[in-house]
Amino acid sequence: MGEAEIPIELNRQSSVNLAAQVANQLRAAILKGLLQPEHTLPATRRLASELGVSRGVVVRAFEQLSGEGFLEGSGAGGTRVAVRPDIQSPPLIQKRPSSSPPHGDLIDLTPGRPSASPFTHREWRHAWKEALSEQGTTLLPPALGTLALREAVAQHVAVSRGLNAEPEDIIITGGTSDALHLVVDMLRGRRDHPRIMVEDPGYPTARRVMSAAGARLLSIPVDENGLRSSQLEKIRQIPDAVLITPSHQYPLGGRMAVQERLGLLKWADTNGVLVLEDDYDSEFRHSRMPLPAVASLPTNADVVLVGTFSKTLSPWLRCGYLVVRGSAGQRIKATREALDTPVSGVLQSALAHYIQGGGLSRHITRARREYSHRRSLIMDRLGSREDLELSALDGGLHAVIRFEKPNAAELAGEALKQGVRVVPLAGYYSERTPTNGLIIGYGAVTDLQLTKALGILANLLDSTS
Numbered sequence: 001m002g003e004a005e006i007p008i009e010l011n012r013q014s015s016v017n018l019a020a021q022v023a024n025q026l027r028a029a030i031l032k033g034l035l036q037p038e039h040t041l042p043a044t045r046r047l048a049s050e051l052g053v054s055r056g057v058v059v060r061a062f063e064q065l066s067g068e069g070f071l072e073g074s075g076a077g078g079t080r081v082a083v084r085p086d087i088q089s090p091p092l093i094q095k096r097p098s099s100s101p102p103h104g105d106l107i108d109l110t111p112g113r114p115s116a117s118p119f120t121h122r123e124w125r126h127a128w129k130e131a132l133s134e135q136g137t138t139l140l141p142p143a144l145g146t147l148a149l150r151e152a153v154a155q156h157v158a159v160s161r162g163l164n165a166e167p168e169d170i171i172i173t174g175g176t177s178d179a180l181h182l183v184v185d186m187l188r189g190r191r192d193h194p195r196i197m198v199e200d201p202g203y204p205t206a207r208r209v210m211s212a213a214g215a216r217l218l219s220i221p222v223d224e225n226g227l228r229s230s231q232l233e234k235i236r237q238i239p240d241a242v243l244i245t246p247s248h249q250y251p252l253g254g255r256m257a258v259q260e261r262l263g264l265l266k267w268a269d270t271n272g273v274l275v276l277e278d279d280y281d282s283e284f285r286h287s288r289m290p291l292p293a294v295a296s297l298p299t300n301a302d303v304v305l306v307g308t309f310s311k312t313l314s315p316w317l318r319c320g321y322l323v324v325r326g327s328a329g330q331r332i333k334a335t336r337e338a339l340d341t342p343v344s345g346v347l348q349s350a351l352a353h354y355i356q357g358g359g360l361s362r363h364i365t366r367a368r369r370e371y372s373h374r375r376s377l378i379m380d381r382l383g384s385r386e387d388l389e390l391s392a393l394d395g396g397l398h399a400v401i402r403f404e405k406p407n408a409a410e411l412a413g414e415a416l417k418q419g420v421r422v423v424p425l426a427g428y429y430s431e432r433t434p435t436n437g438l439i440i441g442y443g444a445v446t447d448l449q450l451t452k453a454l455g456i457l458a459n460l461l462d463s464t465s
């Protein structure tokens with residue numbers, strides 16, 4: 001089957017905006033079976049001119065339907081219908097005897113996975129073509145990263161985080177894990193087992209990596225708004241570094257108030273503690289403006305911003321960056337020079353072309369729209385329940401639900417039997433008694449999958465309340 005005939009009639013007097021009208025009529029045509037999975041939709045430019053609307057209207061409608069799972073692909077092969085009309089039937093919530101659902105059926109709400117990567121997009125492919133046609137590709141990439149990518153990242157953090165950084169302040173890394181390993185290696189130049197204070201609950205991979213690299217971890221209890229500076233005064237064993245997620249506490253999802261950030265910096269300066277700011281998903285704010293990065297606040301303390309392309313693009317790339325300054329920055333750079341870089345030169349070139357060409361910021365805008373929509377699905381489905389507390393929704397790609405009953409691990413086990421993978425909060429705590437709850441990662445699922453999964457979770461919660 002080839003390109004589809006699309007029966008769309010627009011009502012310019014309607015209070016429904018034009019993009020929503022296009023999306024609604026396309027969705028209805030798919031649900032009626034007028035448009036089938038083999039159909040390709042016309043190019044956005046042509047459809048826009050046929051309908052007498054701007055191309056942006058059609059692009060927004062296609063993005064909306066892609067986010068909902070009705071359409072797929074937008075690269076050279078065009079946009080296609082992705083689902084059959086039988087999705088109209090209400091989602092079946094069937095109990096399956098086995099604890100692992102048949103392959104392909106699983107709706108995976110594990111956090112940390114972003115929306116479909118832009119790898120099939122024309123801009124991404126173009127960036128790679130440019131990178132592959134460059135001269136000098138038999139050389140070793142510079143240890144701190146290619147100049148082009150360091151410049152592109154400096155621009156990116158200026159726009160997305162309001163952080164003024166020079167390309168010389170940037171180190172290209174193989175992602176957050178590599179960055180943390182590097183920092184521990186640097187600290188080991190002074191102490192065999194550097195002490196690093198980490199949030200509890202916090203990011204388990206960071207704990208694992210830093211501990212494997214030789215650090216001794218000290219946990220500090222935090223609530224959803226992160227670390228309180230008043231806690232720091234009571235600390236007896238001063239750490240060499242502290243790792244925080246101030247923009248979006250991981251996993252609980254709040255943010256550290258500016259006053260607390262300033263208090264932390266004062267303490268870090270007085271005690272010579274290196275502050276590691278894990279800024280993993282602050283590009284995705286949904287309801288509130290992001291607060292300035294800790295690394296952008298005036299201070300004499302050493303602060304390192306740890307950034308990653310794992311959320312904005314994909315963890316498959318294994319690429320991120322550090323923004324470093326001052327004497328700690330010099331020592332981290334020297335360590336990286338000694339160890340060499342694990343990041344491929346061609347990947348760095350392609351990423352630099354992609355960012356400089358505006359591809360990354362356009363991708364972030366699209367993905368943010370998708371995430372905001374999924375976040376509203378979660379709020380609609382779970383927000384008014386009195387038996388749970390819904391949080392972490394200001395930004396990012398995951399939500400947290402906390403409840404008294406049932407036991408979160410048991411609920412997750414039951415959900416898995418019904419084809420939904422969710423992760424209990426307990427795995428994020430190290431020394432404290434965990435709160436009963438679940439993390440719902442909504443980055444990598446379609447709206448249809450999320451709606452189905454939320455229905456299953458709500459039924460499971462109902463059945464025990």
Ligand SMILES: Cc1ncc(COP(=O)(O)O)c(C=O)c1O
Binds near residue numbers: 310
């Ligand atoms: C708190 C936090 N930081 C950073 C990352 C990204 O890690 P990486 O850059 O190693 O993929 C994640 C991914 O899930 C995370 O949850």
